[in-house]
Amino acid sequence: MSAENKSYSYKRNRKEIMDSLKRIEGQVRGIQKMVDERRYCVDVLTQIAAARMALARVALIILEDHTLGCVCSAIVEEEHKHEAVEELLDVIKKFIR
Template identity: 60%
Template sequence: MLNEQEQKNIKARLRRIAGQINGIEKMVEDRRYCVDTLQQIMAARSALNQVALIILESHTKSCVVTAIQENRTEESVKELMDVLSKFAK
């Protein structure tokens, strides 16, 4: 579960990412150089990955730890590994 500061941080990051996406859309409309557009896409993907890592860290420190303390280790680790597997694709 995200704490209030993490939530504010993520919301700010997501607003910046939304701005990047809007900028990419404008680059496409303006028929900007393909490599420049691709670089902006890679930057937006990287920023989104960073948001995912923040959420993953928070989940691990809160939900996974709680599950382990409640003797639900196997199901919690399986869920975490499933998410990491999808994230790595």
């Protein structure tokens, strides 16, 4: 889809997304502090895994909203449905690698 046809349908969960991202930011700062303090590698890796999972949860919220909002709208309107579905598939491929 071209840039002028793109919209942002995550407004429904915007607060939830922003709150989660702020928590993740805190987690990453905590990881930086752990590395700076030369904490045990396994403890650092455990925190990295937790931050990655938290990011994956945020990504799923945005992906769900995108699918239910942007992609469904494009399919109903039929004007850009093939582009919207291709874009969705490309995004999904990025996350399953």
